[in-house]
Amino acid sequence: MNLHLQPSKVNPQSEIKITGSKSETNRLLLLQALYPNITLENASNSDDSEVMSKALLQDSKSQLPTPKSQLIDIHHAGTAMRFLTAYFATQENREVIITGSARMKERPIKILVEALQQLGAEISYEENNGFPPIRIKGKKLSNSRVSLSSDISSQYISALLLIAPKLENGLKLTLEGKITSVPYIKMTLALLNEIGVETSFVENTITVNPLLTPNSKLLTVESDWSSASYFYSIVALSETGNQIKLSSYKKNSLQGDSALIEIYKNLGVETTFKNNTILLTKIENFHLPSSNFQLDLNDSPDIAQTIAVTCFGLGIGCHLTGLHTLKIKETDRLEALKTELTKLGATIYVTNNSLTLEASSQVNSNIAIATYNDHRMAMAFAPLALKTDLIINNAEVVSKSYPDFWEDLKTIGFSISTQ
Structure with a gap:
């Protein structure tokens, strides 16, 4: 048109x-998938948030035995690609392939994948090394320390922070280089704080403590x-x-x-x-x-x-x-x-x-x-x-x-x- x-x-x-906000909504949708007693209002009606919600709903409705590998197509949604990569890496006994549009297959994901692999994730590339589509075999991630380059996209950092409270020992994340889009990282940490997660951000180190179950919470998206x-x-x-x-x-x-x-x-x-x-x-x-x-x-x-x-x-x-x-x-x-x-x-x-x-x-x-x-x-x-x-x-x-x-x-x- x-x-x-x-x-x-x-x-x-x-x-x-x-x-x-699309940015707030997509972060909170992932947290809601991890902690179902969170309720959202004024969520974004954007395509990106719809894609994110659909992928998470698709996951929650799946029943064992699961298909060998479930296909998740996020189209053009870059935020969903990064956040869902981290999310599915933590989902035990689940195997998915995340793909997207032709342009999405040109957008790098390697830095996030390598960081998740440091935590113990099992992720491989289906076509080109460093780019989607990727295959993820979800498992319990036992490691709690990771470092990554921070001058590419803050979404890589936020993806790790969002799954951090569900990790057994939380997460200590060391950022290397000049940090890009600091407000987006602080947004993620503030949303974690809102549901009761303890965090700290000192110089180039971010610490996120584990949280088993937050109190029931209604969150209004700005x-x-x-x-x-x-x-x-x-x-x-x-x-x-x-x-x-x-x-x-x-x-x-x-x-x-x-x-x-x-x-x-x-x-x-x-x-x-x-x-x-x-x-x-x-x-x-x-x-x-x-x-x-x-x-x-x-x-x-x-x-x-x-x-x-x-x-x-x-x-x-x-x-x-x-x-x-x-x-x-x-x-x-x-x-x-x-x-x-x-x-x-x-x-x-x-x-x-x-x-x-x-x-x-x-x-x-x-x-x-x-x-x-x-x-x-x-x-x-x-x-x-x-x-x-x-x-x-x-x-x-x-x-x-x-x-x-x-x-x-x-x-x-x-x-x-x-x-």
């Missing part, structure tokens, strides 16, 4: 309810800050005085992408908290940065696409660093950004870790944006409909994290039609 976004104006005041980023972009590109209210959000969020509050204050958007909602307001008489807008996004790389597109729409330059993990996402996001922004008239340079956009007032019209099976490509470019008309190819890809995205844009005033 390709969508045509005609030049639009947003309503002066709008309100949107965004479902639970709405997704990554999804909020597109509305920050919309307000930044809209007229002075426009407001969008989003729910439900916490001031003391566990999500690293809540960094949007401070980042977008520098791009003309004020954030006000009231009763678990945030009100985004375009600041009056705001003066944009006169030189390149510079950010290190090592802790929140998922919002890089949105920020780069916002800067382009505002006609300002930016230099974004800390982006090395974007090379192994649903697509190579840095190259994809370069290709699509260039179509729109941008001058942009990328390295393995950074993106530099030159200031420009040129925005080409009637450009078709390729999405590369990447939900964030579709959503990051959509706010440019406030500046020009554009076409979003394969727009349904947003269902990976935000199925209601296009309907919510229509609610706030976007003019969208099927091409």
